[in-house]
Amino acid sequence: MYIINRFRGARGLKFGAFVLGLIGAFWWTTTANKNLMTIHVDNYNTETNKHIRDDCACSNITRKIAANTSGSHPTTSLTKSTKQNTEKTISTHITGYAKLKKLVETNKNIYKHDLQRKQFNEPYELKLKSVFSKTEYDKCSQVISESGLRHDVQYFVFQYNYNPSPIDVTLLSHLTLERGIHRIEKILAQWPGPASLSVFGTDDEIQNFLNTTHSWKRNNIGIHVVYQRNATYYPVNFMRNVAIYGANTSHIWMIDADFTPNKDAYQLIKKYIFRFDWTGTKRPALITPAFETALNEGGVPDNRTQLLKKLEDNSTLVTFSFTRCPNCHINTNWEQFMIATEEYKVKGGGNFEPYLVLQRNNSPIYDERLIARHWNKILYDYELFVLHYEFNVLPDVFIVHEPHERIKQPKVEFMCLEKIGRLIKDELNKKRIFLQQSIATHRQVHKAH
Numbered sequence: 014m015y016i017i018n019r020f021r022g023a024r025g026l027k028f029g030a031f032v033l034g035l036i037g038a039f040w041w042t043t044t045a046n047k048n049l050m051t052i053h054v055d056n057y058n059t060e061t062n063k064h065i066r067d068d069c070a071c072s073n074i075t076r077k078i079a080a081n082t083s084g085s086h087p088t089t090s091l092t093k094s095t096k097q098n099t100e101k102t103i104s105t106h107i108t109g110y111a112k113l114k115k116l117v118e119t120n121k122n123i124y125k126h127d128l129q130r131k132q133f134n135e136p137y138e139l140k141l142k143s144v145f146s147k148t149e150y151d152k153c154s155q156v157i158s159e160s161g162l163r164h165d166v167q168y169f170v171f172q173y174n175y176n177p178s179p180i181d182v183t184l185l186s187h188l189t190l191e192r193g194i195h196r197i198e199k200i201l202a203q204w205p206g207p208a209s210l211s212v213f214g215t216d217d218e219i220q221n222f223l224n225t226t227h228s229w230k231r232n233n234i235g236i237h238v239v240y241q242r243n244a245t246y247y248p249v250n251f252m253r254n255v256a257i258y259g260a261n262t263s264h265i266w267m268i269d270a271d272f273t274p275n276k277d278a279y280q281l282i283k284k285y286i287f288r289f290d291w292t293g294t295k296r297p298a299l300i301t302p303a304f305e306t307a308l309n310e311g312g313v314p315d316n317r318t319q320l321l322k323k324l325e326d327n328s329t330l331v332t333f334s335f336t337r338c339p340n341c342h343i344n345t346n347w348e349q350f351m352i353a354t355e356e357y358k359v360k361g362g363g364n365f366e367p368y369l370v371l372q373r374n375n376s377p378i379y380d381e382r383l384i385a386r387h388w389n390k391i392l393y394d395y396e397l398f399v400l401h402y403e404f405n406v407l408p409d410v411f412i413v414h415e416p417h418e419r420i421k422q423p424k425v426e427f428m429c430l431e432k433i434g435r436l437i438k439d440e441l442n443k444k445r446i447f448l449q450q451s452i453a454t455h456r457q458v459h460k461a462h
């Protein structure tokens with residue numbers, strides 16, 4: 014008990030302003046509202062996306078934005094080359110180009126159906142109008158219109174050649190080049206396994222990035238660039254989905270880029286995957302507990318032994334994110350964690366937003382209507398709860414949040430995101446009730462027999 018109280022006390026840690034649910038996109042500065050006039054199809058698969066966009070051109074806002082872009086298209090040479098030759102969306106000099114192209118297409122197809130309900134469309138726009146007052150809607154018009162954007166993407170911009178084992182896990186993450194670029198090296202230094210990372214930037218930033226020799230380059234790292242263009246908000250869930258489309262392993266592990274995994278995470282996760290039944294009706298979700306350190310260097314323990322030691326006798330490490338959002342990780346059950354020798358079950362739901370290892374191909378896709386920093390991960394994990402996933406905490410795989418400057422979120426932005434989040438949560442709750450009723454009916458039918 015002493016240990017628990019002690020690390021809950023969060024001594025020695027001071028963090029900036031707290032915004033609830035501020036877990037998504039730390040690497041992104043919201044700049045003053047520039048004119049938003051861009052909607053881009055994802056170059057990679059123009060056909061599919063044109064189709065989706067046409068469906069969605071239903072949306073008045075989207076249509077207006079789209080109308081505004083016609084004629085004012087790409088000005089930089091980089092853009093021109095990608096526009097003129099969509100084949101170049103995966104650089105043709107990359108060996109295995111055709112195989113990679115196929116991989117992304119196949120992946121997009123897997124999640125297509127699920128994604129359709131998680132993108133901006135006309136019924137959703139009408140719903141928004143019914144929950145926002147006219148004044149609010151106007152105040153939020155920038156957030157709302159950007160929540161319907163599909164940014165240009167180039168998949169696999171560097172050499173990639175990896176043949177997964179039948180049971181294997183890809184680390185997924187996303188970041189902005191402006192604030193997060195140094196994190197790539199830090200994460201990959203701890204993770205020898207395959208990774209799929211989406212990176213966001215202006216045309217200039219991306220050009221620089223592509224033209225730099227990176228020490229972390231390896232054959233098992235897929236890097237995908239997403240063009241910011243005139244957007245002002247970080248499209249956090251769009252970014253996560255891009256990372257998912259670049260994965261080719263049985264399992265995926267999505268983390269935010271300001272977290273660093275412990276050293277043996279890759280080997281350990283593979284070991285745990287074998288211990289679960291992935292074919293039953295209760296689908297497993299493996300929780301990798303999250304901590305945070307105030308140290309810039311040396312704050313990430315190598316293993317559980319070191320972790321417990323640091324929690325006990327060193328005020329440089331606390332559970333995430335006790336100071337900012339005490340409920341977001343409370344279901345991890347920290348008291349149990351301290352004594353655990355193997356995985357243990359916990360409850361999902363509420364505002365619980367753990368980082369998870371999931372089976373690829375049958376997990377939900379992220380809701381692209383959620384942008385910037387609020388609700389974006391809570392609602393993903395909430396959906397897993399709705400879908401009756403079984404949450405299991407791993408005792409010795411963990412991630413540690415490292416310090417970085419926090420940008421205060423404007424009140425209006427928060428208000429807009431809050432309402433959008435509530436609306437999407439309502440959708441999920443309807444799904445939940447529907448599923449519960451279906452299960453109840455099924456049981457009754459069974460009894461009657």
Ligand SMILES: *[C@@H]1O[C@H](CO)[C@@H](O)[C@H](O)[C@H]1NC(C)=O
Binds near residue numbers: 049050077078081
């Ligand atoms: C379209 O562009 C015009 C001129 O730049 C601007 O006044 C208008 O607000 C834009 N409309 C939208 C929906 O962005």
Ligand SMILES: *[C@@H]1O[C@H](CO)[C@@H](O)[C@H](O)[C@H]1NC(C)=O
Binds near residue numbers: 047050082
């Ligand atoms: C971005 O907006 C500026 C004006 O605000 C416009 O001149 C430019 O063409 C836009 N760029 C793209 C790629 O749409």
Ligand SMILES: *[C@@H]1O[C@H](CO)[C@@H](O)[C@H](O)[C@H]1NC(C)=O
Binds near residue numbers: 177
């Ligand atoms: C994806 O993995 C499968 C084996 O699991 C392999 O046959 C295929 O070539 C891989 N695709 C890519 C693009 O690496």
Ligand SMILES: *[C@@H]1O[C@H](CO)[C@@H](O)[C@H](O)[C@H]1NC(C)=O
Binds near residue numbers: 072073135138139
């Ligand atoms: C789109 O605009 C038309 C008229 O311009 C309007 O009748 C319709 O209700 C609008 N749709 C939405 C979803 O706002």
Ligand SMILES: *[C@@H]1O[C@H](CO)[C@@H](O)[C@H](O)[C@H]1NC(C)=O
Binds near residue numbers: 220224
């Ligand atoms: C890329 O870098 C090289 C060497 O640093 C430089 O000569 C070249 O102009 C750069 N190309 C672009 C497109 O920035």
Ligand SMILES: *[C@@H]1O[C@H](CO)[C@@H](O)[C@H](O)[C@H]1NC(C)=O
Binds near residue numbers: 319
């Ligand atoms: C944990 O890490 C420390 C420091 O790297 C190392 O000395 C120790 O042997 C490790 N313990 C286990 C059980 O791997």
Ligand SMILES: *[C@@H]1O[C@H](CO)[C@@H](O)[C@H](O)[C@H]1NC(C)=O
Binds near residue numbers: 329
């Ligand atoms: C706490 O941890 C830091 C970094 O690992 C280390 O430099 C320091 O000596 C530790 N303090 C104690 C009391 O263990």
